[in-house]
Amino acid sequence: MPARQCPFCGKSVSNVHRQCPYCRETLPEVPNVHAAQPQWSNAQAHRKVRQGMLYMLLAGLIYYFVGGYGSPFQLPVAFQPIVSQFLIPLLFLAGIGLALYGYYMKKSHA
Ligand SMILES: [Zn+2]
Structure with missing residues (x-):
């Protein structure tokens, strides 16, 4: 399971959480790499x-x-x-x- 760091308390949080289980802050959305638009105009x-x-x-x-x-x-x-x-x-x-x-x-x- 991929993990990331909470920007508020610094603890490691799973990607599936929308809210930090330690400090209860709302986590920012993880940018979806696969949905990115092509770079050319x-x-x-x-x-x-x-x-x-x-x-x-x-x-x-x-x-x-x-x-x-x-x-x-x-x-x-x-x-x-x-x-x-x-x-x-x-x-x-x-x-x-x-x-x-x-x-x-x-x-x-x-
Ligand atoms: Zn936190």
């Missing part, structure tokens, strides 16, 4: 979704120019194949993950 969730969308858009934009599709506007530097084959898809997937996480945050908060 709706605005934070919206920000995460927006960030995820931005990363996806950025990945698409980088892929467009690195892949040589922006024909009149060629980039003056050559990129390693790892950039277009691994890093840009990774950025895109990270953006999807962040957007889904933000969406999940929004849904679980409501």
